[in-house]
Amino acid sequence: MAPTAPPLRALAQILPALVATLALAACETPGEVPRLSEVELDESAGQSAALPSEAELSDEGGLRAAPETPVPxxxxxxxxxxxxxxxxxxxxxxxxxxxxxxxxxxxxxxxxIARVCGVPERRLGVPVAQYPETRRGYVLYDSRPGTTAPRALYITGFDDGCARQVTGALALFGDPELHEQLRYGLAGGSLPKGPVDGAYETVKAEVCGVAPGRPCGRAMRRLARDTAFVSVYPAFGSASYVNLLLHDGQVVALEQH
Structure with a gap:
């Protein structure tokens, strides 16, 4: 025989009590209600995947493509x-x-002449002369000062940082003004001409803007700033020598006399 439903009068008596109980629970103070931070969670419980950040969301509502790694x-x-x-x-x-x-x-x-690179200047010898005399430009070093025998002489002041080595008993700097006095003077026509003279005419034309065979003129000070001649003698009193032309941190020409 199937159980019968409770009478309506019994339900009417139960409902008021149930409503009163729920009302009392709702009136409890917040401090009596357990907070989420006070609830112990099971560490073994699974975690949900992280939601995409706002930066990862595209303007269209989808996900942005992952940024590509820049190629070096x-x-x-x-x-x-x-x-x-x-x-x-x-x-x-x-x-x-x-x-x-x-x-x-x-x-x-x-x-x-040859280049010697990677050697400190203090190992080259004693500085005995420099050009120009009023400021540091080209410097002549004597590897064995005090002797008249031919020996290694070094010149510094070049763009590549390497010294230039020559061999001689004596070396002297000369300036462009002295060269022009000799070359363009009365005795200039009888002097031999070589690669150094031709190279000087080219340098002078670029710096001074004058024709070959003409003095530099007003631009001589600018020309002499980094242009020098070096005469290297094999022995004191020798009539033969080697002549070098230096300009703008380079050895432009060499000739033997």
């Missing part, structure tokens, strides 16, 4: 066209009269 790029050559030309000029510098490089202490015959 090779740094472009510095200096543009001028830097490239400078590199080409440095590479072509190996064809000059001072193209040869030798280890420090190498004995060179008189009349030859």
């Amino acid at each position: 790029r090779t740094a472009p050559p510095q200096g543009g066209l001028l830097g490239w030309l400078g590199g080409q000029a440095a590479a072509a510098k190996g064809t000059g009269p001072d193209a040869r490089q030798v280890p420090f202490g190498t004995a060179l015959p008189h009349g030859e």
Whole structure:
């Protein structure tokens, strides 16, 4: 026999009591209600996946594509066209009269010149002369001062940071003004001409803007700032010598007399 439903009168008696109980629970103070932070959670419980951040959401409501890892790029050559030309000029510098490089202490015959790199100036010897005299430019070092025998002489002040080595008993600096007095003077026509004279005319034309065979003029001070001659003698009183032309931190020409 199936159970019968409770009478309506019994339900009417139960409902008021149930409503009163719920009302009392709602009136409890907040401090009596357990907080979420006070509830102990099971550490073994699984965790839900993190929601996407606002930065990851696209304007259209979807997810943004993951940022691509930047690919390393090779740094472009510095200096543009001028830097490239400078590199080409440095590479072509190996064809000059001072193209040869030798280890420090190498004995060179008189009349030859070579580069010596990576040697501190204090090891080159004693500085005995400089050009110009009023400021540091080219400096002449004597490896064995006090002797008249031929020996290694070094010149510094070049763009590549390497010294230039020559062999001689005596070396002297000369300035462009003295050269012009000798070359363009009355006795200039009888003097022999060589590579140094031709190179000087080219340098003078670029700096002074004058025609060949003409003095530099007003631009002489600017020309003499970094242009010098070096005469190297194999012995004191010798009629033969080696002549060098230095300009703008380079050995421009060499000739033997």
